[in-house]
Amino acid sequence: MRAQASHRRLLGLLRKEWLQVLRDPSSIAIAFVLPVGLLLLFGYGVSLDARNLRIGLVIEQPSAEASDLVSGFRQSVYFEPRFFDSRQAARSALAQHAIDGFIVLPADFARRLQAADEVPAQAIVNGVDANSARLLSAYVQGVWSTWLQRELATRSSGPSEPVAAETRIWFNPELRSRNYLVPGLLVVNMTLVGALLTALVMAREWERGTLEALLVTPVTLREILLGKLLPYFALGMGGMALSVLMALTLFQVPLRGSFWVLVACSMLFLLAALGMGLLISIVTRNQFVAGMIALVTTFLPAFLLSGFLFDINSMPVVVQAITHLIAARYFVAILQTLFLAGDVWSLILPNAAALAIMAILFLGLSRRLLRKRLE
Amino acid sequence: MTGPVLTAVDLRKGFGAGDRAMIALDGVSLQVGAGAVTGLIGPDGSGKTTFMRLAVGLLLPDAGRISCLGLDLSSQSGAVQGAVGYMPQRFGLYEDLSVRENLDLYADLQGLPLQERPERYAALLSMTGLGVVTGRLAGRLSGGMKQKLGLACTLLRPPRLLLLDEPTVGVDPLSRRELWRIVQGLVERERMSVLLSTAYLDEAERCADVILLHQGRVIGQGPPSSFSAPLRGRVFLVTGPTGQRRPLQARLSRQPGVRDALLQGDAVRVVTDSAEAPDCTPLGPSVSCAPAQPCFEDGFIDRLKPRTEQPADLQPLDRRRSAAPGATAAAIEVDHLSKRFGSFTAVDAVSFSVRAGEVFGLLGANGAGKTTTFRMLCGLLPPTSGRLSVAGVDLRRAPAAARARIGYMSQRFSLYAGLSVTQNLRFFGRAYGLGGRRLRQRIHWALGAFALADLADAESGTLSLGYRQRLAMASALLHAPDILFLDEPTSGVDPLARREFWGRINALAEGGITVLVTTHFMQEAEYCDRLAIMAAGALLAEGSPTQIREQVRAAPGAATGPVETLEDAFIALIQARPQTGTGDARPG
Amino acid sequence: MNQIIALVVKEFIALFKDKRARFVVIVPPLIQLLVFGYAASFDLNRVTYAVFDRDGGPAARALLAHFEGSPTFELRYRIRRQDEIAALIDAGEVLLVLQIDPDFDGDLLGRHGEAPAKLQVIIDGRNSNTAQVAQEYVNRVVADFNRHWIAAQGLGRSPPELAVRAWYNPNLESRWFFVSGLVGLLTLVVAMMVTAMSVAREREQGTFDQLLVTPLHPAQILIGKAMPGLLIGVFEASLVVLAAVVWFGVPLVGSLAVLYTGMLLFLLAAVGAGLMISSLALTMQQALLGTFLFMVPAAILSGFSTPIANMPEPVQWLTLANPLRYYLIIVRGVFLEGAGFSVLLHQMWPLALIALLSLSAATWLFRHRMD
CATH class of the missing domain: 3.40.50.300 (P-loop containing nucleotide triphosphate hydrolases)
Structure with missing residues (x-):
């Protein structure tokens, strides 16, 4: 009898929440429009794959070697070479940001190639954007050494490198940055959806005074929490499904792990994110403050401290310690593995366990801090 | 049980x-x-x-x-x-x-x-x-x-x-x-x-x-009854010549032995300290006094009103000019004013005029359209159609300087809560172009006249409701406007503060300022010289409180109950309206 | 003038008395300064690796010693079996595995001059950028080894090399890039927050009507609202410039005059955008949401963290409307390249144009959203 009454109360709360979601465009927007918008924005806006690098070439005196090298740059997919008459011209083009770097082949380039201990040519890159500059110089070196191999082979003389590194990149051999950025984006998305959604809806009940009327009915706190959790859990999973679909079709990210592991881990993460949102709104009781805190404590860390964009191992120790408190960190590791590597249990299980612990912690704290009183 | x-x-x-x-x-x-x-x-x-x-x-x-x-x-x-x-x-x-x-x-x-x-x-x-x-x-x-x-x-x-x-x-x-x-x-x-x-x-x-x-x-x-019973024999209705009730009230309230004097219809309701009628002889030949039945409010006031407080001194209401030229000129004129939001008509072809030096009340339930009308008059909302003029101009189109002739006090406390009392006064004074010695003088006057001197440095947000309302009114009067707009100025204010507030309004009106006030307290409507009752965007009645009561009594079959108070009249008017578009069209 | 000063004074008092406003002006910039200063970097300073040495000869050990001697590389495991490689990489235990084939020594010592000896490098590519950077580090260590080896073995001279130099940032420190960019991003955040909240706060508290019925002209009110954003923006930007130079050691090569000219133009554009949002929003919550909806794309499509040149063409066009895009080039130009007015003119006029447009739009909205 009591179980039945409880059941009915919960159903009533769920129906109410669901009707509110349907009638309030903002929850739908947060759950579906926001992820799609962010995914498109980040998916297209954030890319670390350099293409069409504008490289300047200064050839002070044409020679066979020089034109061989130039054709190497012309054939490379990475470069868009431009020619300059003098170093001075190239230099000012670099200062104007018309080119990203330039290579000078001096008048005595052919002679220098033969001479010992002399640098035959020089490349200058704009180092302001260090990461792009590093990629640019790596590509330039790549063209150079390919050219050099051929050059040495035709002359079949001269020294070669004693050791050559032969690199194989696993999981993402063509190094598409989108393959690693998109799974990370899913995490940022879900963090935002989960935390923001619940942070706002619970605080809304406080603000509008509806919670005061709820609290004096026989409803239990467990029912109130479940009544909030379940609808937004469903909404969040819907948003997740949409995002995954976009990742697979629009951005062509491979899914090498199994679908059900993805579902299970997403559920764990979503619970943690919703729990965090609930906790925030129970503590703040104000939509504005809850929204602010949700953004500052979930969105920014998910973006910066989750390993989605920046390598965690290279951060200062203190910052690394902080990353352990961020649920997104574990989910980024899981998703990048699931999408690109497969079901690697040795990585998935510990991270999933961490997510489960966080979910339990946040939900438990929410339950403890929510009182049937107003203070 | x-x-x-x-x-x-x-x-x-x-x-x-x-x-x-x-x-x-x-x-x-x-x-x-x-x-x-x-x-x-x-x-x-x-x-x-x-x-x-x-x-x-x-x-x-x-x-x-x-x-x-x-x-x-x-x-x-x-x-x-x-x-x-x-x-x-x-x-x-x-x-x-x-x-x-x-x-x-x-x-x-x-x-x-x-x-x-x-x-x-x-x-x-x-x-x-x-x-x-x-x-x-x-x-x-x-x-x-x-x-x-x-x-x-x-x-x-x-x-x-x-x-x-x-x-x-x-x-x-x-x-x-x-x-x-x-x-x-x-x-x-x-x-x-x-x-x-x-x-x-x-x-x-x-x-x-x-x-x-x-x-x-x-x-x-x-x-x-236990609250009103002790006042038996101490409550009287004093009636004087028509149109003279306000000075009558002012004089009565200054009389020793009078605990409280309040406008009620054409009469003044007086509560005395002891069971003795107020002395009517010095008030003029046509003034008469009759005992009345005490009510709960009389008891409430008697218990809570401090015995020592003097009525606030509002005489030094430094006015730059006397009332607008020609006392009968209309200070506010509204002609077929309408406002539509989408398909919803908030104000529907409303016309009325307010004479200079008059206290004019705009009455109605929430959503009747009085706040919308009010905002149009202040130039905060453009009307959809119709014509309006305040002190001869439409404030929305008039040069900014024309706005210096009006004072405005809104429904909610609308001063800066983070600023102190003096900072607020100084800011609004400057905004109205006051400066230097004149600004200092006016602030000094405001702090004195509204008894805010002790709180001059207090943060406005921490003041009690009554004091906030005084501050809001002081700010609205700092630049000595000709016309004062008050939007539900007393909502949420306790009865004592409300009386004090109306005391000030009366003093202002006597000084020649035109006051337009909206309210949903029917009792306050009694304090107005004339009023307009609105419902669902339309004007139901216009006139002095007595005229409106008469109008309702005279309407054939309109009133189902007794029409003693304005509230009765109001309800009768609403019920007599044709049922198309009942008052529930819009909240707020 | 007197009236505008009164407005500005009032704005400042109101801003710093409001707990929420104080919070959004102070906390996010601090967090961003710390996080971007310390956490945002594409550099790797700990590349974890495992070694699978199937040769074990002295040459192989010499090569590996070069890795062990590098401060960037951190040896985690020495493995014995082929299948351990996959286990370590899959689980993310190491970023890369160095594998040396059994005839490495033979290749290197025996038949030199023909095919080079091979060092197999297996890198975890899940984070492709990290993988790429790690690959480059490995190449550098190998090149270093080669030079030493040739010198030590007296093999004559090394193959001709291309000397690559990075101007403006010789050690290619990501931090210089991010911290200087932060000057731009933070300025935007602060200026937007201060102005976007200001009208909305007045609307929410009901003071806006009171302001509108005064004889103040809407343009005066607008200037009064814009000034705190400008002043606080300049103040916080100066703080970040100071922190960048003193705390994070980023060189400031160019002239402050150029920097502050750009800052002013940019702030005008940002304040205009903030006021537009503010005129549209009815509550602080809407203002916050609007700011967020403006800021996130503005930050992503600005070249703050990833180059604009990498974006698809249509997205690149979009960035042309983004004031942050121009300002970042100005800031980084002044900080690292020492660029002057002549070079940065092409960044300044679009900023001025955007400022003009956004401020005019804000004025228009301000006058027309009174109902």
């Missing part, structure tokens, strides 16, 4: 800590009897809501005991919550749910069995008159309908004790009467016990028992 349903013993409750600490209830002991309506009456901030919340276990007392239906709240709040019905001040209606969906939700939460629902719903819907709007979203209901729906949700499982926290706030007079009818029906038919809090003193008369709460203490409990 004959014992009390609610007992509180030496109840104490405070909030906050340190500088901001505030005592809400300071040793409250009371009992609420069964099977009757008990009124918890007191001004804002007297602790009514805190008491209600303690009574349902939403708060825990700092000290003292409270028990409800024989159950102690500190240990058995769950059981209490199952047996009482509680309607908070802002009842938790889900505005994006329909009437029916709200009922379903609360039926589920209160465990009303499915088979009992059709019958219960039907009973509640017919009682509240919501049967025709079951599909409408709660957010689209008028203030009165929202309160009735809240009440219906609370009554789904008939409680033994019903606690209503200010159910009539923001509700138009007609809905207020209906709410009372419902509550009294519950008590009579279902023997329900009701504790109802309110800030409207006239509602006290409808209660069987009244508890008067002031600054967290009970200062009296008993039937309403």
Whole structure:
């Protein structure tokens, strides 16, 4: 009898929440429009794959070697070479940001190639954007050494490198940055959806005074929490499904792990994110403050401290310690593995366990801090 | 059941800590009897809501005991919550749910069995008159309908004790009467016990028992007559020549032995210190005095009004010029003014004019269109059609300098809460182009005339409601405007502060300032020289309070009840309107 | 003038008395300064690796010693079996595995001059950027080894090399890039927050009507609202410039005059955008949401963290409307390249244009959203 009454109360709360979601465009927007918008924005806006690098070439005196090298740059997919008459011209083009770097082949380039201990040519890159500059110089070196191999082979003389590194990149051999950025984006998305959604809806009940009327009915706190959790859990999973679909079709990210592991881990993460949102709104009781805190404590860390964009191992120790408190960190590791590597249990299980612990912690704290009183 | 349903013993409750600490209830002991309506009456901030919340276990007392239906709240709040019905001040209606969906939700939460629902719903819907709007979203209901729906949700499982926290706030007079009818029906038919809090003193008369709460203490409990009875023989109505009631009131209130003088219709209601009529002889030959029946409000004022306070001195109302040239010229003229928001017509072809030096009231329920009209007059909203002029210009199109001739005080406290009293005054003074010595003079005048000198450096947000309202009025008058716009200036202000406020308005009007004021307190309408009553965007009546009453009495078959007060007239006018587009079209 | 000063004074008092406003002006910039200063970097300073040495000869050990001697590389495991490679990489235990084939020594010592000896490098590519950077580090260590080896073995001279130099940031420190960019991003955040909230706060508190009925002209009110954003923006930007130079050691090569000219133009554009949002929003919550909806794309499509040149063409066009895009080039130009007015003119006029447009739009909205 009591179980039945409880059941009915919960159903009533769920129906109410669901009707509110349907009638309030903002929850739908947060759950579906926001992820799609962010995914498109980040998916297209954030890319670390350099293409069409504008490289300047200064050839002070044409020679066979020089034109061989130039054709190497012309054939490379990475470069868009431009020619300059003098170093001075190239230099000012670099200062104007018309080119990203330039290579000078001096008048005595052919002679220098033969001479010992002399640098035959020089490349200058704009180092302001260090990461792009590093990629640019790596590509330039790549063209150079390919050219050099051929050059040495035709002359079949001269020294070669004693050791050559032969690199194989696993999981993402063509190094598409989108393959690693998109799974990370899913995490940022879900963090935002989960935390923001619940942070706002619970605080809304406080603000509008509806919670005061709820609290004096026989409803239990467990029912109130479940009544909030379940609808937004469903909404969040819907948003997740949409995002995954976009990742697979629009951005062509491979899914090498199994679908059900993805579902299970997403559920764990979503619970943690919703729990965090609930906790925030129970503590703040104000939509504005809850929204602010949700953004500052979930969105920014998910973006910066989750390993989605920046390598965690290279951060200062203190910052690394902080990353352990961020649920997104574990989910980024899981998703990048699931999408690109497969079901690697040795990585998935510990991270999933961490997510489960966080979910339990946040939900438990929410339950403890929510009182049937107003203070 | 004959014992009390609610007992509180030496109840104490405070909030906050340190500088901001505030005592809400300071040793409250009371009992609420069964099977009757008990009124918890007191001004804002007297602790009514805190008491209600303690009574349902939403708060825990700092000290003292409270028990409800024989159950102690500190240990058995769950059981209490199952047996009482509680309607908070802002009842938790889900505005994006329909009437029916709200009922379903609360039926589920209160465990009303499915088979009992059709019958219960039907009973509640017919009682509240919501049967025709079951599909409408709660957010689209008028203030009165929202309160009735809240009440219906609370009554789904008939409680033994019903606690209503200010159910009539923001509700138009007609809905207020209906709410009372419902509550009294519950008590009579279902023997329900009701504790109802309110800030409207006239509602006290409808209660069987009244508890008067002031600054967290009970200062009296008993039937309403016990509050008014001691004043028998001390209340009089003084009538003078027509059009002279305001000076009459001013002179009466300065007379020794007069405790209180208040405009009522064409007469002045006077409460004296002892059972002796005020001395009418020095007031003129045509002034007559008749004894009157004391009411609850007289008792309230008598108990709470400080004995020593002198009426605020408003004489040095430094005016730059005397009243606008030609005392009969219209200060405000409105001709077929309309405002539409999409398909909704908020104001529908309203015309009226206000003479210079007049106190003109714009009356109506929430959503009647008075605030929209008001905002158009101030140039804050462009009208859809029609013509209006304030001091000869349309403020929306007029050069900014024309706005320097008006003063404006809005419904909510609309000064900067973060700024101190002086900072606010200085800012608004500068905004009106005052500066240097003149600004210092005016600020000095404002601090003095509104008794704000002691609080000059206090942050405005921390002031009590009454002081905030004084500050708002001081800011509006700093630049000595010709016309003063006041939008519901007294809502939420306790009766004492309200009187003081009207004292100032009277003084201003005598000084030649034109005042346009909106209000939904019918009693305040009596203070106006002339007024316009609005409903659903249209003007129902215009004239002096007496004229309006006469008009209603004269209308054939319009009034179903006696037309003694303006409230009666108002209700009669609303009921006489054709039913197309009833007043519930829009909230707020 | 007197009236505008009164407005500005009032704005400042109101801003710093409001707890929420104080919070959004102070906390996010601090967090961003710390996080971007310390956490945002594409550089790797700990590349974890495992070694699978199937040769074990002295040459192989010499090569590996070069890795062990590098401060960037951190040896985690020496493995014995082929299948351990997959286990370590999959689980993310190491970023890369160095595998040396059994005839490495033979290749290197025996038949030199023909095919070079091979060092197999297996890198975890899940984070492709990290993988790429790690690959480059490995190449550098190998090149270093080669030079030493040739010198030590007296093999004559090394193959001709291309000398690559990075101007403006010779050690290619990501931090210089991010911290200088932060000057731009933070300025935007602060200026937007201060102005976007200001009208909305007045609307929410009901003071806006009171302001509108005064004889103040809407343009005066607008200037009064814009000034705090400008002043606080300049103040916080100066703080970040100071922190960048003193705390994070980023060189400031160019002239402050150029920097502050750009800052002013940018702030005008940002304040205009903030006021537009503010005129549209009815509550602080809407203002916050609007700011967020403006800021996130503005930050992503500005070249703050990833180059604009990498974006698809249509997205690149979009960035042309983004004031942050121009300002970042100015800030980084002044900080690292020492660029002057002549070079940065092409960034300044679009900023001025955007400022003009956004401020005019804000004025228009301000006057027309009174109902």
